[in-house]
Amino acid sequence: MSQAAAGAITLYPRRPMPGMGVYNLKLGMWVFLLSEVMFFSSLIGAYIILRFANLDAYAQPGAVLNVPLTAFNTFVLICSSVTMVKGFAALQTGDQRGTRLWLLATVFLGAFFLSVQGIEYYQLASEGFVPSASSYEAEGAAIYGMTFYTLTGFHGAHVTIGVLALIFTSVKAFRGGYTPTKLGGVEIMGLYWHFVDLVWIILFTIVYLI
Amino acid sequence: MSTVALPEYVHHYHDPAHADDRSFVRKYIFSTDHKIIGIQFLFMSLTFLLIGGLLAMLIRWQLGWPGRPLPGGAVLGETRMPGGIMLPEFYNSLMTMHGTIMIFFAVMPLLVGVFANYLIPLQVGAPDMAFPRLNMASFWLAVVSGILMFAGFFVEAGHAAAGWTSYAPLSVVPEYSGVYNGQVLWTVSLIILGFSSLAGAVNYITTIINMRAPGMTLLRLPLPTWALFITSILILLAIPVLTGALILLLFDQVLGTGFFIPEMGGEPLLWQHMFWYFGHPEVYILILPSFGFVSEIIANGARKPVFGYTAMVLALAAIAFLGWIVWGHHMFQSGMNPMLGVGFMATTMVIAVPTAIKVFNWIGTLWQGNLHFHSPMLYSLAFVSMFVIGGFSGVFLASTPVDIPLHDTYFVVAHIHYVLFGGSLFGIFAALTYWFPKMFGRTMNERINKIHFALTFVFFNLTFFPMHELGVNGMLRRVYDYTQYALFQDLVDLNRFISLSAFALFASQLIYAANYIWSLGRGARASANPWRANSLEWTVPSPPPHGNFDSMPVVYRGPYEYSSPESEEDYLPQDAPPAEAPRPEPAPTFA
Amino acid sequence: MDWGFPENVSTFGADIDAAYGAIFYATALMFVIVQGLLVYCIIRFRRREGRKAVPIHGNTRLEILWTVVPFFGVMFIAYTSASVWLDIKSPDRMPEDAMELSVTAQQFEWSVTYPGADGQLATADDYSTRNELHIPVDRAVRLTLHAQDVIHSFYLPELRVKQDAVPGMEIPVWLQATATGEYTLGCAELCGLGHYRMRGTVNVYSQQEFDTWAAEEAAIASGAPASLPPVAAR
Known part of the structure; x- marks a missing residue:
């Protein structure tokens, strides 16, 4: 910018640089998330088709799944999106301490979500609800277990990757790696995290509520 | 936000004042330079092209001389060709892997891995890709995937044998297919390849949107870059669907779930829907880049602007869009609701419209031109001619009633080879030859290329055109021994003719391979712009240095200003300043 | 050819x-x-030489x-x-008064089930043939396709019929032959090692011959000795 300010050189003789006015990292993350949308759409599509083909095999969600526990967990994940936003906002104003604390809070909430999901899986498995042939004779058939664990499991995998990336981002933040003019890493972390959160709201609705 | 006023280049344009001091490993093996990665993809996919071709030769042996021992075939082992006689299980693996390797490891990386990497930054005027390290990861993931896929030939009970489409439940249950780990390796390899393609697509899209040089508006992009841009969008959105399907398949294969097993509540047709929802966009992934190369080369050969540039771009986009709503035409006889078949027939037929636009625009580009028949031009003209035949046979298959007798016969085999070999592969030959001087700084032997062109054109047609006739006669594809059927017994002679033509076709390709390898080291030195072309890659030395451009190029016009009255030459580079405007000050480097 | x-x-x-x-x-x-x-x-x-493109x-x-x-x-x-x-x-458009047959595909054979004397499928007097489809000429026949293991495809080239048989689905097919004779029955969908030999014949009889054949088969199926004269067409 200093060059342009000096007036010595006209940077763009005919028209400004084309492009989105968005830096590469952010654009790349948006593009990547589009592919994630297609990935989850394919799984959700498969879920819908299999469920309609086997209406009897799917018990009322409340009969098998612990809906209140997961509703609480959903609330936790939404809170983690809020802390993520707070962290980014703090970074934009140059509040390094705030950035670090809010990022840590997000890590904690994400890990908490995963722990609750682990407990839920453990409880369901001990009741005999497993994703294979001999699944849950009482209230559902094999197909219910398979689709349930696949959908929630892939979301869980995405949260796990997110938590690991958040830990990395936090460490970098503690080392002062981000500034108000160099905040791409935190911003794309946030984009990913909000996406994972949004997917969960959809999954919670179609797997647990409907 | 002020922080994004300037593009954030991760690295810089070429600085002639500084020597390139990267180590050998950084420069040629774990390189982040888009040009090296493109060339790495080139040699990987040409190797697979050769392997895939050899598999096809084995298939043609069995079809030409069913049950006859192949001289020397016994070296392939007791479990494949005891005494040189091919076993049915090996035949099924061969045809599965011929399809898989050609589509995923030869044609797709040749079109996208090679040319998207090599051309996009050069054609948009960028020093490299947006994410060079991700780009490197993309290549090495493809290598891992390729090794896994190749390893499948050596596992017990043989390689995947359920066809490249891997229809469930055959692909799931080992007791049905007789294949164990081979099928799992197939699935895992393609999942990994999906990540590779995805990393590439994110890179290409970001680079094209964000890293164009000043003046390079979207409607000034060369058509190869446009085609690769649209292809990348298809890859970005289609590959995750395949990955989802493959993951469910893998769970069925190894974890004992039953997404595609009816006894467990699964749906065999779900696999087909998911596979073809990916699979039809995939078909366009395999042809659109060739559309782009051929448009570029025909304009160059004709010394004329591309006829209807905007229509060409819109037609590409229309084909890509329609590609999402036609997948059911692969499933007309699958037991899908016949009313859906009617809908899919209608959408499929509509695709003929943008395709026709492209063909007529290519002819329009030739009209009143001054045609130079250099070898890339010959390959490109053959592309147009052969692709048209593939398009016409597509109309037969798209018509639902006519598809009843033709589905799963050699008519389909003829159709796909006219599109993929006559189309994509002729486009690839054109592009490989056209950009060879830029990639390696040397020129291929033009006379040998023309011989290769003539032989390929003749033997291609002798091989694949009679397959239409086989298909009309009802001969089934994917059949180890068609002479089992009394109805097909008099097709042996025609099959033998096809096999002989195929052997000659394969041998002709060795001529090209030899010329390619010889020219790498011994070809005549190439100038920066041997074809007298307009786009930005021809403004830099051959091969371009690390960082591509000495400084940020400035673009003043579209890429096809051939024979323009503005210029005394019959071409006008995109970065040549207009005569009336003052030359701009030297653009700054962002160092 | x-x-x-x-x-x-x-x-x-x-x-x-x-x-x-x-x-x-x-x-x-x-x-x-x-x-x-x-x-x-x-x-x-x-x-x-010397010409410039337009x-x-x-x-x-x-x-x-x-x-x-x-x-x-x-x-x-x-x-x-x-x-x-x-x-x-x-x-919806298949003929109402068609003769009903059931076809089951499995690796690597076709079995066709015919209604017995009662004209109803899934009753005790049904009988089956392996790799042979016997039908009368000029009469609409409706077949229901089943598959036991993997996907097969019911392929009659001379009758212009091709329809996948998918495990877990019942798929109807109809046809009406216009000439007597022996024709091809094949599998058009890759179904495993023996796919290439999963084939059979279609025998189209005159109505009279078909009735004779059917009576004989029914008799064999019910255990009674075949007392009817042999069918000329066989």
């Missing part, structure tokens, strides 16, 4: 063949036009023309194809 489809012996086969013929001539015409233009351009506009960027009127004409062309093909297709495949 004939230069065309195998001899057609089904009622709707003629419609398929006609649709094929129509598309053949339409595409042949377009083939001649397109390849002719291409060859004309290649010869007429080949390189001449820098035409496009022609909107022409481009609209070659967008609209192909559109109506292919839509016409789709429109005419649709009714032929639905007549063959749509369960």
